[in-house]
Amino acid sequence: MIVAQLEFEAKSVKKAVAKASKELRVKPTDLKYQIKSYGSSGIFGLVGARKAKISVKVPSDTPDKPARKSHAPEKKPEPSQSPRPAQTETDILPSGPGPTEAEVPAPVDRVAEEKDNTDPLEEEQVSLDEVSEHGQAFLKRLVDVITPSTTVICSQDQNKISYDIIGGNPAILIGKHGQTLEALQYLTEKAVNRTIDQRIIVEVDVAGYQAKRRENLIDQARRMADKAVKNQKPVTIGPIPPQDRRVIHLTLKPDGRVRTQSVGRGITRKLTIHPKKRRKPKQPKQR
Incomplete structure (x- = not known):
């Protein structure tokens, strides 16, 4: 029996197994797979994100459509004929109509797989108000980790979104020579521009520092x-x-x-x- 191996990718190992089960029409408990990578969400889901990957062993005769066996009796060679060479793997395959190309599991559709793993915000056309609210919530989560009791105020001007952080400890949020504030602005700009096609300028300010x-x-x-x-x-x-x-x-x-x-x-x-x-x-x- 010839065994092929197919690779499946998803955001997690569990989703990769579910995808393989659906594509191959095999129960998840019956799948024989090897985990190539567990994946990683990266830093705040922005930098260094990697998908989980599994390798699934797929036999040529799948359980739902087994190969047909031939029951024809084997012919013995006549004495006058020269001895037949040893049978190879291809010689012992069933002589009856075996599984066709349509019965063999098709390769994974990478385009469909990427589409399933895309961010919902990327598939829908979002407005600038929704994008600014998304960035505001993202920045608030970052700031709350650094210093408590803060409020993030948002304002828009054409293709520019400005966030003003009020409360907390301004010195910690600004950092030495504004390095912490610059990092907050960089991460927020990345989060905002992941949700919309056009380029958005993001500015983060603390206590009028900018x-x-x-x-x-x-x-x-x-x-x-x-x-x-x-x-x-x-x-x-x-x-x-x-x-x-x-x-x-x-x-x-x-x-x-x-x-x-x-x-x-x-x-x-x-x-x-x-x-x-x-x-x-x-x-x-x-x-």
Whole structure:
């Protein structure tokens, strides 16, 4: 009997077994499978999520449609004929009509499997109000783990959603140089953009920290631009996060004396302010 192995994936081992039972029309208790991976939900269901995987042994003659056996008597070779070679596995298969290709379990439909494992929020067209409420609940769960007695207020502006955290311990939520607040904003933005097709900008603020930080960035950008023009040398700021680079780019865009450029990759990406070359005044030609 030829045994094939098929792999099934799902969010958990239990669901993978149920999927295999449905596809192969075999009771879950009768399945012979090996667990390849138990899967993982990752960090808050966003980063590092993996599906559970099992490998199921499937015989060629399934229980619901067994192969037909041939009852014809075997013919003995005549003395004049040369001895027949030893029978192989293919020779001893039943001579009657065996299971056709349609009777063998079809391979797993990966497209249908992915569709079954998709997030319900991704299949439905959700509104911006539903997306903002989803992000608000997600952020509230994160904040409650860090500090109690907090309230998250949500506001919308076209393709931007702003969350303001009130109460709790602002110093812990902001962290050193705003690193904790930046992490909260990153995770919330990932959670929000998983539920909608269009790109949504997410901003998380605590006790007006983001507004004060934006004002400080604008002042710093203008000072650095004056320094670059005075010394006629490029000035580099960073590494700084993308939202801070965007503020500096927009601040110095109208300044005709300098130009800005982002350099580097990933978390080490910096911003450089280049002074534009001064044009020497044309001297009148001497006669």
